Amino acid sequence: MPGPWDRGAPCGRSQGHPRAIFTTPSSLSNQSAAPKFMIGAETEHNYEVFRECLSELITFRLAPTKERRRVKGRKNEIKPVAKEQDQEDAAEELGDFIDYLATEIYDSLPHDLKRLDYHGTQNDSTLKEMYSTPLDSEVYDTITATLPPTVLDSFEVYSLLPPTVDLSRLLEPVFTPYINSVTAAPPEHDYQVRATECEICDRGHLPLTYHHLIPRQMHAKAVKRGWAKEWELQKVAWLCRACHSFVHRIAGNEELAKELNSVERLMEREEVRNWGKWVGRIRWKKT
Template sequence: IIRTDHLTINLVMKDENEEHNFQLFRECLSTPLIEKSSIAPTKKARKARAGRKTAIKPISASTEEPDDAAELADFIDYVATEIFTNLPPELQTLTYSTWLNTPSLQSQYSIPVPQDTISKLINTLPLAITDTLTTYSILTPTKTTLEFLTPVLTSYLETLTTAPPAAAQLRAKATECEICLREWVPLTFHHLIPRAVHAKALKRGWHTEDRLESVAWLCRACHSFVHRVASHEELARDWFTVERLMEREDVRRFGEWVGRVRWKAT
């Protein structure tokens, strides 16, 4: 049972795959919502008129605190449940093995997912979902439900249809995100030296070949944040360990904040 300020939802998962996939989908959805909530709006300073002694002096821009983490977690739970339970059953229980051995699923859900497939999935969702996203200013006049949910569904499907990591990497898997320390969310493996710059890293002597496959286990929100604050080249050259990443104030503060976004037990 998930309780939110909106309503109480009875979410009964049929099997472990469905439960795992819901947690994964919720994490994919949480990434843009957390990003939006972690960017605090600022107030513009008033500009004084020249030549007036009594003019109001400019006020330093003040930053509002992000939304309460507990309320944000409730909201993410609610929206994720509403969307996930309205996806086709085959997507709720999809596994890599099922996808790999079912040609019809491969034709529909291979990356890049055909736009008409994504559109059909989103356009069949209840209108109440769009109303909720609009009410809470997630959607704007320039961003539609399709535009907002396309990267969420793409991320979800990409994760499900990607071969699991090698056994050696699985053995070294952490039990919690190495940045925010949350242990109840799905983890992704972040290549500390991005594959796109492996050749450059070797050529310029930044790393030896045996270091190229180093990974860190991060939740999706922290993984996304790391790639927002540094390019592939910067990650490979300067931020190639978790310890180095945590030396950055922006990464450390984000980890502390997102660590307070906790899902309620289902």
């Protein structure tokens, strides 16, 4: 019996969605097994975000329709395992197809879009304006103009592209969340994004305080000397009181602003790591 993703029959429609019939053609399987390019470390995160956004679109459009309610069988009835195995195989094939399609599209994107991040948009007003969402039609046209023909073919073969919608509009729900996600401010830039554990000792269930990674007294000097940009001044780390006090004991305001202005830089200090390991062993009994 064909699985829910088996494309052995033409694609039908139900409730506005194509029926879930899926099998990756051998031509696509071969291409997905050998992607045209390797994802570099500097773009790996962005690629994974893009793949998730594309996956949401594809799985929604290929979601299985509800089956008719079946008559309940006997408790000791032998359940067929073939269908379950078919579904697992089909799901694996669907994952390969999404991976292939994400690679094809991502490889063709403009260089700056592939490497888009919060810091880049804060440092480049032109870049920030270009990729502000919702994207302008001209920007969409530029992006989709470089897509390989195999992408459009894939969307048409699997009825992912409705007749009344062009490819740029279809991919809008992919690019919008992708851009919003990769350009979002990291937690350290927003003190309202509260951590649940101390960022040095990893202890939870403790009152946390936010430590200004660039002390307020050093804001003007930090910008003037080039230690930080204006938009970086409000970065914070969530620390327990013990770790917060420790940080201020090992360095003055200027050193904090110049050398220790991120959690990563703090944790590069051996004394900070040793302190975190030691104080992290101190746990309070539940009351």
